[in-house]
Every structure is written in structure tokens, then in C-alpha cells.
Amino acid sequence: MKNVLVTGCNGQLGSELHNLASKYPKINFFFKAKDLDITNKAIIENYLKKNKINFIINTAAYTNVNDSEIEKQKTDLVNEKGVKNLVELSEKYNCKLIHYSTDYVYNGENKTPLDEKSSTKPLNYYGISKREGEKHIENSSCESIIIRTSWLYSNFGNNFVNAIIKKVQNKEKINVVKDQFGCPTNAKDLAFDTINILNSEIKLDKYGKIYNYSNLGYTSWSNFAKKIIEFLNIEYEIQEVSTEFFKSNVIRPKYSITNKNKIVNTFNLNIPHWEKSLKTYLTNFQL
Template identity: 45%
Template sequence: MENIWVSGSEGQLGSEIESSNHKCIGNFFFTKQEEVDITEKIQIENYIKLKNIDLIINCAAYTAVDKAEEEIEIAYKVNSLAIRNLVEICKKYKCKLIHISTDFVYGDTYLSPINELTKTSPKSVYAKSKLDGERHIINSKIDSVIIRTSWLYSKFGNNFVKTILQLSKKKETISVVNDQYGTPTYTKDLVEICLEFIKTNKENINGQEIYNYSNEGICSWYEFACEIINLSKLISLIVPISSKEFCTLAKRPAYSVLDKDKIKKKLSIEIPFWKDSLSLCIKELIK
């Protein structure tokens, strides 16, 4: 069995992998930031040697999208320079890499789902730093898969679903933007994709590839919030507002719906519809 290292294991995605049914797929090792800081190359190298790692799933990232506009250096350090560290060590020890990136690299306004060949045009520091990280991987020529995903939520960590549930306990009305469209992604579904790549890695992590992945369907943040309230049987009223009324430091794409044909064909999978996955997550959260 291969030795697989999951970095940044205390985040939403890392925690979901840790709680998944991964044991029959490989020997998994999980580290949080205090154990291995990916900005420290020596820590990466020591860990890879110690555990004789064959494949890394990098779940470590600087994900505070608005704060990144002010903390530019740290965002680049974690999302770009640390990825350069990872790929240099991967190259030295012949490790494969699964890396998670973001729909925000497609920053222009589109009218139909965006495929992987679409020109990137990141508009925020976070998105630019993530794209920089991707470039280190592509330039390195290591065997790797980059998965661009969107609107992640989970029962772990902080995310939009949990924020709406918390706000609904305190507020009768919650204002949510209605002019940014995308697709939510349940971490459990994304974990299945990562595990599928590992199962088939000799064939499917061979060279460098970029794939889009989210759940199926399209919604605005407002529709997403309404569905969270609906499925949780709560009574807060969600009020639609425009992005102009809800100012944020970082600019977000108005439309970042991902075309997922490439990954569906590669892994021969069907992707769950976003409302079905959301319903499963809400049930877990209520439990």
C-alpha cells in the first residue's frame, strides 16, 4: 500500500478526509500546521523521509479571501511559495501530488460553465496567490492533479452553511447577495474524488492535469442560503441584496459555474446535485 500524506489536516477538507473511509486505499498520515508547516521546506522534507511518502494531498492553504487583501505576504507565502517547496521535495523524492485550487482563478464574467481551457483572470490576492501556486506545480513537471473547486462546505471548520445556521439563531432576517452565481461543493463529495484519483493513480496521476470539480447545478449565494434555511426547517427570512450593497475587500467573480466534463469522463463518475449533497450535510450537522 502507498503512503499518503494529508497536509493541513485540521481544515474542512483535511478533516473530511481524516473521517472518511480511506484505510483500505492506503496508509494515510495527517498533519496540522503545528506539526508540519508547509512554508518550512525542511519540515516537509523531514516528514516525507520519515514516513516514506508516495503521494501528498495538499489541503493546507491560506483561505481568508478578504483578509488576504491586507495580508498579501502571508497569502503568497502559504498559497504560492509553500507550493514551490512542496513540488521541489516531490521532485526530489518522486512523490505525486493532489493539490486543491479555486474557481476564483476564473475572474472574468462568463455566461456559461467554464472549462479548464478558459483563460485565467484572478481578481483578488487570494485568487492570484492560488494561481501562482498552480504554476509552480505545472512548471515542475511532477506527476500531479490540480482540482479547482468552488464554495466548499462541510460539517468541519468554518463555512457559509454554518454561518447561515448560526446567524439564523440570532437574526430574523439575513441579507445575502443575489448576483454572484456558482455551485456549492460538499467536502464529502470532493473527498471521494481525491480517493478515486489515489485508487487509479498509476493511470490517472501521470503528468500534470487540471480538473474542475463542484457539485452539479447552479445557484446564487441567496438561493444557497434559502435552501440551507429550508432544509434546516428554520424560520429566518433571507433577503436578496446586490454585491454593491454588500461590500467586501476582495472582488469575487459574478459567475464561476464550473464545467466538469473533463473529470466526469476521466473518472467515469456522476456528480451529485448540490441540493442533494447539502441535504446530507444539514442532516449531519443537525445530528
């Protein structure tokens, strides 16, 4: 029996893991959110003293990209210091650690799919904070991995898919950038494959600590929006615009298409194409 602590379980990924947990009776999941603040090391340590935890899955993060530029201290507290706390305590209590990061650690200048060895140079403070958190794991002695994911969506919380649906419901005009490219990720698929990784007999970081994960294939934000409309089986205009259309102080990468071969081959995963996964997600969705 594996004892698995999931932090940040009120978010998209944590919620999907919670939904799947009952299907895996040989894994004893502990879901902790507000009562286990990863920025408070003493609280985490007290919990680990009282409970024999084999794995920590850290889904906790400060993910508001726009607000990160303003609330830098708060962003650092969760995305960097919180990860540092988990790393140090994982080493002390012999826990294996799975942590999630973002495609925003890349600089967006590539023209070919990014692999785990591609250089990192974040363009915004959210990406900077996530990269700093990654460094603690890369330098750690505990068995641990970083899963870099992108364009996450689910039934829970704020995300691009839900935002498009809300605009349709409110009959709002929809403008979407056409010149930023990346890979959508259904949080349910990532949660499912996280459990597959947990159940794998392979040492987590046997081939290094960094892995890319998203659904297969790639798209632009505007085409992503068009596919949402198509799979909802409705007609609605999507206005394609350039990045410059939106006046923003936050720079986002124009190219963050990632190569998933490493995680697929290491853990023998069968990741669905993003269009297939999106269509499944929207099946029977009622506007």
C-alpha cells in the first residue's frame, strides 16, 4: 500500500486526482489543501511526523500569470519557497516527490518542439518563480521529478476552455490570439498518468528529473477556441487577433510546443491527442 500526500488539492489537477482516487484501492491518498500550507514548513513537518507518507504529489501553485507580475512576494512564497520546503522534508522523511511546472519556463523562441534539455529563460514572473522552484528539485537528493505541463483545462476552476464556454453563454465577442502555439492538456489525462507513474516500477528520476507532459499534437490559441466551438456542435464566431491586440505588460511565449517522447517511453504512457481528449471532455456538455 502506497501512502500518497496530495497538496493543493482544490486546484484543477488536485481535483482530478481526487476524482480518480477511489478507482485505486491499493493507493492510500491523503488530500490536503488549506490545512496543509506548503509555505509553512513546520505544519508540513508535523504532518509527516504523524503520517508515514511514501509519495508527495505537489499540485499547489500560484498560477495567476497576470497577478504574478504585481504580487511577486506571494508568487515566490508558493512557487519557490513552498517547493523548497517540500524538497527538504522529502529528503528528511524519505518521501518521493512529484512536482508540476510549466511551459512558461521556456523562452518561446524555438521553432522546433522543446525537449527536457532545451534552454530555459522565462519571459514573465510566473515562469521565473516556477523555474526557481524547479532548481530546488534538480539539486535535491530525494527521488523526485518535475512534470512540465501546459494549457491545462478541466471542469474545475478558471481555464481557457471554461472561459470560452462562458463567453458563448453570455453571448460575448471572442477575440483569441493566433500567433501563440502550444499544447493543450486535459487535467484528467495528466492525473491518470500521474497515477500510472506512481504505479511504475521505474525509479522516478532514473533518466533525469525533468519531463514534459501534455496531450499530443499542438495548436494555436485561436484554433483551440475554434475546436471548442466545433465540438460543442454550435456556430459562433472566433475573431483571430495578434498578440499585440491585447495590451498587456505580461510577455507570454509565442512557441511552447513540447516533445513528450521521454515521459511516454520511460513510463510507457498512452497519451491521447489533444483534439480527441477535448472532444471527449465536451461530449454531452450542455450550454
